[in-house]
Amino acid sequence: MCHLRQFICFILLAFALYTSLQAEVQAQENLSLTTRPTSPFSIALETLQNQIQYTFQDVELLRRALTHASYSGENNRALSVLGEKVIEGSVSLQLLSKDIDISPKDLNRVIMDLSSNVVTSCVADGGRLGLQKIIRVSRKTNSSAPAVVCGAFRAMFGAIAIDKSSLDSAGKVFLTIHGKGMEKAMAM
Numbered sequence: 755m756c757h758l759r760q761f762i763c764f765i766l767l768a769f770a771l772y773t774s775l776q777a778e779v780q781a782q783e784n785l786s787l788t789t790r791p792t793s794p795f796s797i798a799l800e801t802l803q804n805q806i807q808y809t810f811q812d813v814e815l816l817r818r819a820l821t822h823a824s825y826s827g828e829n830n831r832a833l834s835v836l837g838e839k840v841i842e843g844s845v846s847l848q849l850l851s852k853d854i855d856i857s858p859k860d861l862n863r864v865i866m867d868l869s870s871n872v873v874t875s876c877v878a879d880g881g882r883l884g885l886q887k888i889i890r891v892s893r894k895t896n897s898s899a900p901a902v903v904c905g906a907f908r909a910m911f912g913a914i915a916i917d918k919s920s921l922d923s924a925g926k927v928f929l930t931i932h933g934k935g936m937e938k939a940m941a942m
Contacts, residue, residue: 798888805883808914808927815917819909820885822902824892834905836912837924841876844925874900879932880907 792800799816803809810816815833823829842865849861856864880886880903889906891897915924 795888795890798884802883802885802888806910806927806931810913810917812917815913816910819913820889820906822889822891822895822897822905824895825890830905830909830912833909833912833916835908836915837908837910838912840911840915840921840924841908841928843921844928847925848929875932876904876907880904883907883931885910 795817799813799820802820803813803816818828819830819833819837821829823831845865846861849856849864877900885906886898886903889897889902891902895902897903911924911928914927915921918924
């Protein structure tokens with residue numbers, strides 16, 4: 755009977771140690787998952803979010819905004835269209851905020867002038883953010899091409915609009931990034 759008790763105590767002790775070791779191994783695995791190095795693309799996305807002073811709730815939207823059609827079927831084309839509308843709306847809002855009595859003709863003229871310079875402007879803004887180094891493209895596509903950089907730049911604001919469910923929030927981020935250029939353009 756004494757040997758049976760010792761045997762049962764030994765089994766219980768072994769089970770307790772085994773369970774404790776398993777819990778420790780699991781904790782180590784969880785720790786290594788959180789400290790595992792991230793990809794260069796993920797690091798670049800974090801850096802970009804810091805630069806634009808906006809943190810995505812759904813970083814997959816930013817990933818998509820920085821994925822060119824040459825790289826994947828899940829790309830930034832639709833986000834770029836939305837982003838372009840966000841930019842146009844932001845410009846219109848700023849113009850009307852400065853001069854509510856601006857004539858529709860003058861408002862359209864200034865918007866058209868700004869729109870004709872959109873590629874130059876978004877390539878410059880995108881270049882300052884280093885988008886040409888971040889955007890994912892196929893090997894055959896030049897990530898520094900103006901259309902590629904501009905598309906990613908606009909798509910970023912489309913992604914923010916969806917992430918925040920707000921065109922205004924995306925417009926504010928655009929104005930923060932592009933603000934100084936806007937002041938010059940609106941002084942025309």
